[in-house]
Structure formats: C-alpha cells, structure tokens
Amino acid sequence: MNTEEMGEIDPDFITRLAGYLGFEKEKVQHLFEKNYLARNWGKHEHMLRFDKEISHIEHGTVLYEKGSSFEMIMGFPKIRRAMVLDPTLKKHFSGLEKVTVEEKMNGYNVRVAQVNGEILAITRSGYVCPYTTERAKEKLDLRFFDDFPELVLYGEMLGPDNPYVPKEIYGIESVEFYIFDIREKNSGNPLSIARKHEILEKYNLLQVQYFGEILLETAAEEIAKIIRALGEKEHEGVVIKDPEMTLTPLKYTSSQSNCSDLRHAFKFYNEAGRDYMLSRIVREGFQTVEWDENEAEFKKRFMQLGESILNPLKEAIQSVKNGQRLYEEVRIRVRDLKTATEFEDYLKRLGVDAIFEEPQPAGDEYLINIKKVNKSTNDKTQAIWEGELW
Amino acid sequence: MNTEEMGEIDPDFITRLAGYLGFEKEKVQHLFEKNYLARNWGKHEHMLRFDKEISHIEHGTVLYEKGSSFEMIMGFPKIRRAMVLDPTLKKHFSGLEKVTVEEKMNGYNVRVAQVNGEILAITRSGYVCPYTTERAKEKLDLRFFDDFPELVLYGEMLGPDNPYVPKEIYGIESVEFYIFDIREKNSGNPLSIARKHEILEKYNLLQVQYFGEILLETAAEEIAKIIRALGEKEHEGVVIKDPEMTLTPLKYTSSQSNCSDLRHAFKFYNEAGRDYMLSRIVREGFQTVEWDENEAEFKKRFMQLGESILNPLKEAIQSVKNGQRLYEEVRIRVRDLKTATEFEDYLKRLGVDAIFEEPQPAGDEYLINIKKVNKSTNDKTQAIWEGELW
Incomplete structure (x- = not known):
C-alpha cells in the first residue's frame, strides 16, 4: 500500500543515481524492483524514500533530484x-568528561527541510505529510531555511492536535515543533550541541528541554534523579549525547513511559508487536533492580505494571462485548480545509482506516475529529465473543 | 541436536513405509531428508518420530516396524x-446434551505403550525418555499392556520428582502418572469416557479428577465455579469433552495457572516465547470481562498479574547482578543409577544444559538434584549489567 508502480525507469536516471549513491547500477535497479527505494506520490512523486536501511543509509531517508545532481535528507x-x-x-561514552542530557519528548518524529525551494515535513518513514507540513509552515520561523538551506531540523511534533501521538502532558494548546537535532543534508552530520542551541535561539525555534552538561562520572546518579522527576510528570525520558555529537546518543526512559506504552499496546493487543510489549516489561525489571527499590516501591511498580496491562485490555474487550468498535480518537487543526482532504487521502494511501468528522470552526482555523479504527483487535475480539477458539 | 544422520536408507524400507502411510515414496524420502521424520537414537534408534505435523499425523507421533508391517502411536x-x-x-459442542469435565493437570505429557513387547514412555515430541520409562514401569500396573497391547495410555507425569514440570500442589510424594485418555494404536482413536473409566479402574490406574457430566445449557456457569475452586488450589484448569469422544475437547484455565505460567516465563525472559507470554495476559482480560468482576476483584487480578510478571524478572536480574547463574532446580528419583546416567545423556542429546549432583540414597532408591542452566537469559542479563545496549 505504500509503494508505487515505478513503470519504466529511465536508464540514464539510474546511472546518475548510482553515481550519486556510489552504488552499482544493478544495485539501484534492484532497490527499485524490491521497492526498497520507493516513490512518494502525487505532487511529491519526485521524492524517493528508502523503505529499508541500505548500507549506511537510514530507513526513511529521502532523496530527490536537485539541478543536475541529487540531494538527500538522511x-x-x-x-x-x-x-x-x-x-x-561510562562504557558507551568512555573518553568523554561530560555528556549532554536532553529530554526525550513523546511525539511524532518529523524532519523539516527546504526541498527545491519548498518547505516540507517528512515523517520517520520518509513520507511527506500534508498536515504536518501545513503546521510546520505555520509554526516555524521559515527564515531559518532561507539562511541555512543545507540544514534540516529533526524534531518532534507535540500536543493534542497531533493526530499520530496526541498528548496533553506538555501544556501545549494545539501543536508545536520541538527540535532535538540539526543535521546537514546529504551527509546527515549533526551540528554540535552548542551550535544547535545558537541557531535555534536565533530563530526562536523551540527545543527539547536541556538538562545541561553532566560529568560522566556521576551521570548515572544524576540522570536517575532527572528520570524520576520526569516520570512524575508522565514525561518519557532522556537522550544522553556527546556534546560534540561525535559519539552516538543513548536513550533511557521512565517507568511511567514504559507503562504508558503498555497501556496503548494492550488496548490494541492484536496489533501491537510482541517484542514491543516484552521490552517495556523487561525495562521495569532492570530499573527496579538498578534503583535497589524497597518492598513498597516494588509493590507500587508491579501494581502500575499490572494495571497498565490489564486495564486497557479489559476496556477493549468490554467495548467490543458491548457492540462498540475499537478506535482511537485524534484531532487535527487546519487553516485550509484542503489540508484536511489531503491528509485524509494520505492516511488512506497508507492503509489507515480513519473516519473524518465534520470540521468545526475554531477562530480562523478548523478542528476536525478523526476516528482511527483498529480493525485487527476489533475483529479478533469480536470473533472470540462469538465463540471462536484461540 | 535432536536429529540423526540417516545415512543410506534402504529403498525397500521407504517403499514399505510409503505403503503403510499411504504417501508417495518421494514424499517419505523428502520427510527423511528434511528430518520431519527423524530417528530416536541408541537402543530406540528403530523408532521414528514425526518432528512436524504431516497431513493428518500429529507432531510427536512415533512409528516403528512390527513384524512385516509398522505400528504407529499418534x-x-x-x-x-x-x-x-x-x-x-455451546457453539463447539452443539448437538450434545451433556459434556464431560475433567481436570487439566499441570505436569509432563507422556504416552505409555508396549512397543514390540517393551514398555516405553514417550514424550510429547516423540522421544523415549529413560527416566519417565523407569518411573512408568515402577508406577503402572503393567498387566494392562499385556491385556490391551493395542491401546496407549495418554497422561501426565506429576509430582516433585518430575524433572520437567515439578509441582508440589497435587500432594504427590514423588511422581505419579495420571491418565486422561486411552487411545488405539495406529488410528489414534480415543475410547469413550465410560470405557476409559472402566479400564482405568480395573487396573487401578490413576485418572485425572472427573467432574462428571454437565448439561451443555449450564456448562459455562458450572465450569466457572469449578475453575474458581481449582484456581484457589493453584490448579490449572479443565478439559471439556464429548462423552463419546467424537467431537474434539476444549480447554479452559484458571487465572492462577496463567499467572504461574507467567512467573515461569519471566524468570527466563529471554528464552520464553513472546506469544506464550501475550496469550496468558490476554486470557486474563477476557476472564475478568466474562466474569463481570467488580473493582476489588479486578484490582486483585491486576496486582497478581503485575507481581507474576515483575517478581521473577526482578529476581532473575538481581541474581545475575549478584554473580549467580540462572538455573532451574529439579530432581529425579531412580531405582537404578544407570537410569540417571541414561537420562543425563538424553538431556545432553536434546541440548539441555544440565548439571547432575551426587545421588543421595533414599530408601532403596536415589534422589538426584539437577540444575538446568538457562544460558540465553543468563548471558543476556549479564551483558546488560556489563553495559551492553538493548
């Protein structure tokens, strides 16, 4: 559903692309045939998308012609x-005196960049999302892209009007874009933390919360404190970075974030990945042992775990028993109703079963509620209520 | 590890076997090549084992030459x-007035049969277990097999001296064999419940607890009561059968059994199957909704779930942190020390990493403690404590 018939591909195009990527022509041909390199569609058909990690190129990387060559956004x-x-x-960052700690915010990953003069918001998988693009143009100071056409903002779309991961916890009224990395086009090289701050401040771009530089020697203790405080606010966790961005970052999350993931996963138990569920549970085991919790703390943790798993499961099963369909309710806010139509087509194209309700005027914008139907869990649960065996 | 080099197979043997199974010769040849049909080893080398379900033949079925033909134990x-x-x-048993309810006991599945004059205990996968065979000969009235050489006992080995699934809950001192089905050789056809009872009583063979015949109309309610009572004793659940054994049986288990499975699975979190874990969790969701539990009952259920998951996980992680290796402690009781040696070889052959301790005399028998090492979870957990990333 997310691939395009390529039809005939111009052999000259293949040759030029192979030259740009440093691949054999046959390899490029093969990537197209397997749809590992796939096209976006409609007005973004010219944008190619890596649907798999290929050699050093990350999954979700996009690639398009620019002048007589190409440009790539990793x-x-x-x-x-x-x-x-x-x-x-200590092991991962050995050799560093200090590490930088930033909040890992819980939203929807998006890259915003100027592509042949046009500002686009690109999803984690490399799609151009029409809604996210409209919001990004609304929210970001676009002069950044004129001044730095070779740079890309890597961030999270956050807030209740985010139709992918709606969250109220950040006190955002609609949606905002919080940036965590600035990277160069083509190479994907990140700017240092200091340079990133300097640029983001200059254009008043929002950035994820910065906890400063922490001595590596005491980082485990310090970060445990930060994580506990974030957890109390239901925030997700932190990303720990080399200030120069030479070594790769690491992440670490709060118990509340694990439980929140589990609550979501068990609501749609037949869709969610088994490894996704297990990994979140196992994290709880390591955290309780590392933090040397006493009996009361441990009891609180296992109760939260049990409730985070069983409550959404119970509610989903009960809903279906009561004849309701299982869906996720999300919302978008658009300036132009055309964006909503484009977004509806976009979700359909991605195979998401979504019902768009009537737009409600809100100031000079519109709010639209969307029901995303979870067909697999719905059908499975209903079949069991009708006497089907496991 | 559980397959044998077949070497050259006599073409005449293949032809005869194909004739017996009603398969093409090429199919039989293929089953051997793929090791879907594999040999046992040592003195049971003549016994073939279906390592997969093939057509109508269950996984674990064994097959051996008898006279000029073959004999099969499904x-x-x-x-x-x-x-x-x-x-x-109601849906599954539609057309019946009554169903039979028997306890599903939590032990190790074993078939006991006379194979060319010799009594053998055959595991679920079709191996001949030397320990189980010794115990079966010790515990069962062997006259049954002389009187009914064409019948096979299908049962559970239960008790603390069961090295596979040791359980104290049944009040068994060492091990006992509880029979749940009697089936014919070759066809695998089961005897009716009445005929089974008659034969088991005649030879004083133990049978799984019998809850009698229950009207299909009220079976759901009645069985819910039985399940609650069984759960209180930490027993597993029930199997619901057609008294004539024409329709296939169904099983249903207690919450305590789900939690007990989870406790075991999360102790060895890196070995246990993801689907195994998830299915036990999902059962809890359906049971709480079907039984329409109130808030207090639901809280008790999710606390038990949370504890059953997190406690073994914590203990395993803590043990490895303290420098202990993760193992499962089990025990066997043998009359002949040769059986212990054979069992040790047998486990090695199956790839189980087990350490046998010194035999301790116990009356005219010997008790031997065995440590079964859980290498995968052990190594994974240790690596994480040494700073490895997930």
Whole structure:
C-alpha cells in the first residue's frame, strides 16, 4: 500500500543515481524492483524514500533530484537504549568528561527541510505529510531555511492536535515543533550541541528541554534523579549525547513511559508487536533492580505494571462485548480545509482506516475529529465473543 | 541436536513405509531428508518420530516396524482453548446434551505403550525418555499392556520428582502418572469416557479428577465455579469433552495457572516465547470481562498479574547482578543409577544444559538434584549489567 508502480525507469536516471549513491547500477535497479527505494506520490512523486536501511543509509531517508545532481535528507538515526545507566554510560561514552542530557519528548518524529525551494515535513518513514507540513509552515520561523538551506531540523511534533501521538502532558494548546537535532543534508552530520542551541535561539525555534552538561562520572546518579522527576510528570525520558555529537546518543526512559506504552499496546493487543510489549516489561525489571527499590516501591511498580496491562485490555474487550468498535480518537487543526482532504487521502494511501468528522470552526482555523479504527483487535475480539477458539 | 544422520536408507524400507502411510515414496524420502521424520537414537534408534505435523499425523507421533508391517502411536492432539466459556462451549459442542469435565493437570505429557513387547514412555515430541520409562514401569500396573497391547495410555507425569514440570500442589510424594485418555494404536482413536473409566479402574490406574457430566445449557456457569475452586488450589484448569469422544475437547484455565505460567516465563525472559507470554495476559482480560468482576476483584487480578510478571524478572536480574547463574532446580528419583546416567545423556542429546549432583540414597532408591542452566537469559542479563545496549 505504500509503494508505487515505478513503470519504466529511465536508464540514464539510474546511472546518475548510482553515481550519486556510489552504488552499482544493478544495485539501484534492484532497490527499485524490491521497492526498497520507493516513490512518494502525487505532487511529491519526485521524492524517493528508502523503505529499508541500505548500507549506511537510514530507513526513511529521502532523496530527490536537485539541478543536475541529487540531494538527500538522511533518516532518523536509531538511538540505542541503555537498559541500566551504570555501567552503560561510562562504557558507551568512555573518553568523554561530560555528556549532554536532553529530554526525550513523546511525539511524532518529523524532519523539516527546504526541498527545491519548498518547505516540507517528512515523517520517520520518509513520507511527506500534508498536515504536518501545513503546521510546520505555520509554526516555524521559515527564515531559518532561507539562511541555512543545507540544514534540516529533526524534531518532534507535540500536543493534542497531533493526530499520530496526541498528548496533553506538555501544556501545549494545539501543536508545536520541538527540535532535538540539526543535521546537514546529504551527509546527515549533526551540528554540535552548542551550535544547535545558537541557531535555534536565533530563530526562536523551540527545543527539547536541556538538562545541561553532566560529568560522566556521576551521570548515572544524576540522570536517575532527572528520570524520576520526569516520570512524575508522565514525561518519557532522556537522550544522553556527546556534546560534540561525535559519539552516538543513548536513550533511557521512565517507568511511567514504559507503562504508558503498555497501556496503548494492550488496548490494541492484536496489533501491537510482541517484542514491543516484552521490552517495556523487561525495562521495569532492570530499573527496579538498578534503583535497589524497597518492598513498597516494588509493590507500587508491579501494581502500575499490572494495571497498565490489564486495564486497557479489559476496556477493549468490554467495548467490543458491548457492540462498540475499537478506535482511537485524534484531532487535527487546519487553516485550509484542503489540508484536511489531503491528509485524509494520505492516511488512506497508507492503509489507515480513519473516519473524518465534520470540521468545526475554531477562530480562523478548523478542528476536525478523526476516528482511527483498529480493525485487527476489533475483529479478533469480536470473533472470540462469538465463540471462536484461540 | 535432536536429529540423526540417516545415512543410506534402504529403498525397500521407504517403499514399505510409503505403503503403510499411504504417501508417495518421494514424499517419505523428502520427510527423511528434511528430518520431519527423524530417528530416536541408541537402543530406540528403530523408532521414528514425526518432528512436524504431516497431513493428518500429529507432531510427536512415533512409528516403528512390527513384524512385516509398522505400528504407529499418534501424538497428543492439540486441544483448542475457549477464551470465553459462553458462547464458545455451546457453539463447539452443539448437538450434545451433556459434556464431560475433567481436570487439566499441570505436569509432563507422556504416552505409555508396549512397543514390540517393551514398555516405553514417550514424550510429547516423540522421544523415549529413560527416566519417565523407569518411573512408568515402577508406577503402572503393567498387566494392562499385556491385556490391551493395542491401546496407549495418554497422561501426565506429576509430582516433585518430575524433572520437567515439578509441582508440589497435587500432594504427590514423588511422581505419579495420571491418565486422561486411552487411545488405539495406529488410528489414534480415543475410547469413550465410560470405557476409559472402566479400564482405568480395573487396573487401578490413576485418572485425572472427573467432574462428571454437565448439561451443555449450564456448562459455562458450572465450569466457572469449578475453575474458581481449582484456581484457589493453584490448579490449572479443565478439559471439556464429548462423552463419546467424537467431537474434539476444549480447554479452559484458571487465572492462577496463567499467572504461574507467567512467573515461569519471566524468570527466563529471554528464552520464553513472546506469544506464550501475550496469550496468558490476554486470557486474563477476557476472564475478568466474562466474569463481570467488580473493582476489588479486578484490582486483585491486576496486582497478581503485575507481581507474576515483575517478581521473577526482578529476581532473575538481581541474581545475575549478584554473580549467580540462572538455573532451574529439579530432581529425579531412580531405582537404578544407570537410569540417571541414561537420562543425563538424553538431556545432553536434546541440548539441555544440565548439571547432575551426587545421588543421595533414599530408601532403596536415589534422589538426584539437577540444575538446568538457562544460558540465553543468563548471558543476556549479564551483558546488560556489563553495559551492553538493548
């Protein structure tokens, strides 16, 4: 559903692309045939998307012609996870005196860049989302892209009008874009933390909360404190970075974030990945041991875990028993109703089963509620209520 | 590890076997090549084992030459699970007035049969276990096999001296064999419940607890009561059968059994199957909704769930942190020390990493403690404590 018939591909195009990527022509041909390199559609048909990680190129990387050559926007590098803070941080960042700690915010990953003169918001998988693009143009100081056409903003779309991961916890009224990295086009090289701050401040771009530089020696303790405080606010966790951005970052999350993921996963138990569920549970085990919790703390943790798993499961099963369909309710806010139509087409194209309700005027914008139907869990649960065996 | 080099297979043997199974010769050849049909080893090398379900033949079925033909002992038929009792029972058993309810006991599945004059205990996968065989000969009235050489006992080995699934809950001192089905060789056809009872009583063979015949109309309610009572004793659940054994049975289990499975699975979180874990969790969701539990009952359920998951996980992670290796401690009781040696070889052959301790005399028998090492979870957990990323 997310691939395009390529039809005939111009052999000259293949040759030029192979030259740009440093691949054999046959390899490029093969990538197209397998749809590992796929096209966006409609007015963004010219944008190619890596649907898999290929050699050093991240999944979600996009690529398009620019002048007589090409330009590439690298995907989001996968950030590896510390299961325990000590000794993992010391081992991973060995050689550094200090690490930088930033909040890992819980939203929708988006890259915003100027592509042949046009500002586009590109999703983690490399699609151009019409809604996110409209919001990004609304929210960001676009002079940044004129001054730095070779740079890309890597951030999170956050807030209740985010139709992918709606969250109220950040006190955002509609949606905002919080930036965590600035990277160069083509190479994907990140700017240092200092240079990133300087540029983001200049254009008044929002950035994820910055906890400063912390001595590596005491980082495990310090970060445990930060994580506990973030957890109390239901915030997700932190990303720990080399201030120069030479070594790759690590992430570490709060118990509340694990439980929140589990609440979502068990609501749609037949869709969610098994490994996704298990990994969040196992993190709780390592955290309680690393933090040397006493009996009362441990009891609180396992109760939260049990409730985070069983409550959404119970509610989903009960809803279906009562004859309701399982869906997720999300919302968008658009200036132009055309964006909503484009977004509806876009979701359909991605295979998302979504019902758009009537737009409600809100100031000079419109609010539109959307029901995303979870067909697989719905059908499975209903079949069980009708006497089907497991 | 559980397959044998077949070497050259006599073409005449293949032809005869194909004739017996009603398969093409090429198919039989293919089953051997793929090791879907594999040999046992040592003195049971003559016994073939279906390592996969092939056509109508269950996984674990064994097959051997008898006279100029063959004889087959069918594997354990997979019993499907009712996720909810109502309407599943009515749907599955429609046309019956009554169903039979028996306890599903939590032990190790074993078939005991006379194979060319010798009594053998055959595991679920079709191996001949030397320990189980010794115990079966010790515990069962062997006259049954002389009187009914064409019948096979399908049962559970239960008790603390069961090295596979040791359980104290049944009040068994060492091990006992509880029979749940009697089936014919070759066809695998089961005897009716009445005929089974008659034969088991005649030879004083133990049988799983019998809850009698229950009207299909009220079975869901009645079985819910039985399940609650069984759960209180930490017993597993029930199997619901057609008294004539024409329709296939269904199983349904207690919450305590789900939690007990989870406690075991999360102790060895890196070995246990993801689907195994998830299915036990999802059962809790359906049971709480079907039984329409109030807030207090629901809280008790999610606390038990949370504890059953997090406690073994914590203990395993803590043990490895303290420098201990993760193992499962089990025990066997043998009359002949040769059986212990054979069992040690047998486990090695199956790839189980087990340490046998010194035999301790116990009356005219010996008790031997065995540590089964859980290498995968052990190594993974240790690596994380050494700073490895997830």
